[in-house]
Amino acid sequence: MARASIGARQLAEAxxxxxxxxxxxxxxxxxxxxxxxxxxxGHSDHxxxxxxxxxxxxxxxxxxxxxxGENFARAAEVAAYGEVxxxxxxxxxxxxxxxxxxxxxxxxxxxxxxxxxxGDYKRRDDPTCPPFEPIKCDIFITExxxxxxxxxxxxxxxxxxxxxxxxxxxxxxxxxVGAYALGKAQRVIAGLRAxxxxxxxxxxxxLDRLCMMYSEFGIDLGELRAVTGATKAELEGAIAIAxxxxxxxxxxxxxxxxxxxxASGWMGVRARARQRGVELPLVISDHADxxxxxxxxxxxxxxxxxxxxxxxxxxARWCSLNGILARPLSLVGYEDEDGEIxxxxxxxxxPSADEAAP
Numbered sequence: 001m002a003r004a005s006i007g008a009r010q011l012a013e014a015x016x017x018x019x020x021x022x023x024x025x026x027x028x029x030x031x032x033x034x035x036x037x038x039x040x041x042g043h044s045d046h047x048x049x050x051x052x053x054x055x056x057x058x059x060x061x062x063x064x065x066x067x068x069g070e071n072f073a074r075a076a077e078v079a080a081y082g083e084v085x086x087x088x089x090x091x092x093x094x095x096x097x098x099x100x101x102x103x104x105x106x107x108x109x110x111x112x113x114x115x116x117x118x119g120d121y122k123r124r125d126d127p128t129c130p131p132f133e134p135i136k137c138d139i140f141i142t143e144x145x146x147x148x149x150x151x152x153x154x155x156x157x158x159x160x161x162x163x164x165x166x167x168x169x170x171x172x173x174x175x176x177v178g179a180y181a182l183g184k185a186q187r188v189i190a191g192l193r194a195x196x197x198x199x200x201x202x203x204x205x206x207l208d209r210l211c212m213m214y215s216e217f218g219i220d221l222g223e224l225r226a227v228t229g230a231t232k233a234e235l236e237g238a239i240a241i242a243x244x245x246x247x248x249x250x251x252x253x254x255x256x257x258x259x260x261x262x263a264s265g266w267m268g269v270r271a272r273a274r275q276r277g278v279e280l281p282l283v284i285s286d287h288a289d290x291x292x293x294x295x296x297x298x299x300x301x302x303x304x305x306x307x308x309x310x311x312x313x314x315x316a317r318w319c320s321l322n323g324i325l326a327r328p329l330s331l332v333g334y335e336d337e338d339g340e341i342x343x344x345x346x347x348x349x350x351p352s353a354d355e356a357a358p
Contacts, residue, residue, distance in 0.1 A: 007110060007111050007112065007113035008113040008114070008115055008138035008139050008303075008304075009139075010022055010023045010110065010113075011023055011024075011090065011108045011109075011110060011113060011114075011115040011139070012028075012108070012115045012117065012139065012141060012306070014306075014329045014331060015027075016032075017030040017031060017032045017034055018030040018031050018032075018331060018333070019117060019141065019308070019329075019331070021087075021088075021090060021108055023088055023089045023090045023110050024087040024088040024089065024090035024092065024108065025087070025088045026038055026055075026087055026088070028040065028106050028117050028119075029046040029047070029119065029334075030048070030051070031045075031048065031331075031332070031333035031334075032048075033048070033049075033050035033051055033052075034051055034052065035051070035052040035053070036051070036052060036053050036055075036087070037051040037052075037053070037054050037055070037073075038054075038055045038056065038087075038092065038106050039054055039055070039056040039060055039064070040056075040060075040097065040099075040103060040104055040105065040106060040117070040118075040119025040120070041060055041097065041099055041100055041102060041103035041104065041119055041120065042059070042060045042063030042064060042067070042100065042101075042102060042103075042182055043100070043120070043182060043183070044067065045333065045334045046119060046120070046334065047060060047063065047064050047067075049064070049067075049068035049069075049072040049073065050072075050073070051073045051074075052073065052074050052075065053073060053074060053075040053076070053077065054072075054073040054075070054076045054077070055077045055079050055085065055087075055092070056076075056077075056078070056079065056094075056102070056104070057078070057079060057080070057081070057094060057102040057103075057104055058078045058080070058102070058217075059101045059102025059213075059217055060102040060103070060104070061076050061078060062102075062213055062216075062217075063101075063102065063182060063210070063213065064076075066209050066210065066213060079092075079093070079094050080094075081093075081094055081095055081096060081104065081130070082094070082095065089110055090108050090109065090110050091108070091109045091110065092106065092107065092108055092109075093107050094106060094107070095107060095133040095135060096129070096130035096131060096132060096133050097118060097119050097120065097121040097132055098121050098122050098123065098124070098126060098129060098130065098131045098132035099119065099120045099121050099122060099129070099183065099286050099287075100128070100129055100182060100183030100187075100286060101128055101129045101183065101186070101214060101217060101219065102129070102217075103119060103120065103121070103129060104119065105117060105118050105119060105121070105132075105133070105135065106119070107135055107137070113138050114135075114136070114137040114138055115137055115138060115139045115140075115141065116135050116137040116139070116140050116141065116300075116302075117141045118140065118141060118142045118143060119143070120143050120145070120286070120287055121142075121143070121287070121288055121296075122285065122286050122287055122288045122292065123288050123292040123295070123296060124153070124156055124292075125156070126156075126187055126190075126286075127187070127190040127191070127194060127219070128183070128186050128187050128190050128214065128219050129183075132296075134296065134299050134300050135300070136300060136301070136302075137300065137302050138302060138303050138304070139302055139303065139304045139305075139306060140297070140300055140302040140304075140305055140306070141305075141306040141307075141308060141329075142293065142296070142297070142305060142306070142307055142308070142315075143287065143288075143307075143308055143309060143310050143334075144293065144307050144308075144309065144310030144311045144312050144314070144315045145265070145287040145288075145309070145310040145311070146265055146285065146287050146288065146289045146290060146293070146310070146311070147290060147293050147307075147310055147311035147312070147314050147315035147318075148290060148311050148314050149290050149314075150268075150290070151265065151268060151289045151290050152268075152289055152290060152291060153265060153268065153283055153284075153285050153289040154283050156187075156191060156284060157191070157194075157195070159191075159263070159282045159283055159284050160188070160191040160192060160194075160195050161195065162280070162282065163175065163177065163192070163239070163261065163280065163282060164192070164195060164197060166259060166261075166280050167237065167239065170259055171236075171237045172236050172237060172256065172257070173236070173237070173256055173257045173258060173259050174202075174235045174236065174237070174238050174239075174240055174255040174256045174257070174258045174259070175238070175239045175240070175258070175259045175261060175280070176240045176241075176242060176247065176252060176255055176258040176259065176260055176261060177239065177240070177241050177242070177261045177262070177263055177282070178242060178243065178244040178246070178247045178260075178261065178262040178263065178264075178276075178278075179241050179242075179243070179244070179262075179263045179284075180243065180244065180264075180286075181206055181207050181210055181243045182210055183286050184263055184264075184284065184286060185203070185207050185210070185211070185241050185243075186210070186211060186214045186219065186221060187284070187286065188241060188263055188282075188284065189201055189211070189221045189222070189224070189241065190219065190220075190221060192239065193220070193221065193222050197239070198222060199223075199238070199239075200222075200223045200224065200225045200238070201221075201222065201223070201224055201225070201238075201239050201240070201241060202224075202225050202226070202227045202230060202235065202238050202239070202240040202241070203224050203225070203226065203227065203240065203241050203242070204227060204240070204241065204242035204243060204246050204251070205226060205227075205228060206242070206243050206246070207241060207242070207243070208224075208226065211224055227240055227242075227251075227254065227255075228254075230254070232254060232255070232256050233256075235254070235255050235256045236256040237256075238256075240255065240258075244262060244264075244276075247260060247262065247276070248277070259279050259280055260276075260277060260278055260279045260280070261278065261279065261280035261281070261282055262276060262278045262280075262281060262282065263282040263284040264281075264282075264283075264284065264285065265283060265284070265285025265287060265289070267281035267282055267283045267284075268281075268283045293315060294315075294318055297318075297319065297322075297324065298322070302324070303325065304324070304325045304326070304327065305319050305324055305325070305326045305327070306326075306327045306328075306329055307326060307327070307328045307329060308329050308331045308334065309329075309330070309331050309332075309334040312328035312329075312330060313328065316328050
């Protein structure tokens with residue numbers, strides 16, 4: 001197993017605040033306020049307020065502004081994909097990660113050495129963001145949210161077809177889909193539009209501003225209406241999208257005998273769907289599954305893999321069996337919107353036969 005060069009190791013190290021680039025003097029997705037941060041995407045476990053300066057895509061900065069207000073950092077700098085910035089002794093540029101709108105991998109280079117920090121990513125087509133771009137590097141720093149062989153996400157179009165099929169079967173009921181407010185909700189809406197569903201889609205108020213922002217960046221979501229103000233008759237046969245935290249709220253009483261659905265990679269585990277009382281689980285994830293993770297590592301062939309969070313041990317074991325040096329970092333503070341990762345199994349043991357969906 002070849003080790004990465006000393007030069008590459010000067011481009012990244014793990015500290016209490018998160019990943020740090022010593023040669024550049026900046027952090028990537030720090031969990032606490034720092035002087036200088038590069039942010040991979042707008043989810044709140046990666047994008048926090050209070051930094052001295054923030055470098056990110058225009059979309060990520062817009063998301064942070066919506067969530068934290070105008071003064072989320074003392075200074076903010078837009079970086080387009082591929083645009084190289086010199087920070088300290090390091091050349092930095094961003095490339096698409098395919099996770100959500102504006103998501104980016106951070107590519108750091110110095111004296112011939114290159115380190116790529118993935119942030120969160122997926123390898124599936126997504127009409128709401130550019131696809132993941134693999135970059136050859138010495139060290140690839142990856143997530144491992146779904147790094148167990150049992151996790152093999154079905155095609156996105158199949159899950160959208162499942163939702164539309166249920167709607168056809170129960171035309172008098174409202175189909176209420178729980179989906180994370182940033183990324184997942186908009187992807188589900190765009191998937192419905194791509195499948196030919198052109199009726200108004202009703203959304204919870206918590207989604208309104210972010211959906212408007214997607215439209216401002218050129219992502220057409222079609223006609224969206226607020227659930228509040230709609231009559232129960234208008235909601236018969238309709239599809240409504242809400243954050244997962246609203247699924248068990250009194251808010252749902254206004255819906256017409258709702259079919260409770262939830263779009264998440266963890267819906268591939270039957271027990272989790274039962275625990276939430278989900279009638280129609282949709283296995284839709286904005287993270288890479290096992291095959292996509294291992295396929296990405298095989299494609300990129302870095303000298304070393306560093307694993308930030310998730311099912312680290314399983315992915316590190318796969319790397320060892322395939323002759324790749326791997327280093328679990330066990331970084332804390334990275335959980336998906338509404339606690340998706342926090343509800344993951346605490347160990348790398350796969351779900352039982354009863355829990356694993358077919």
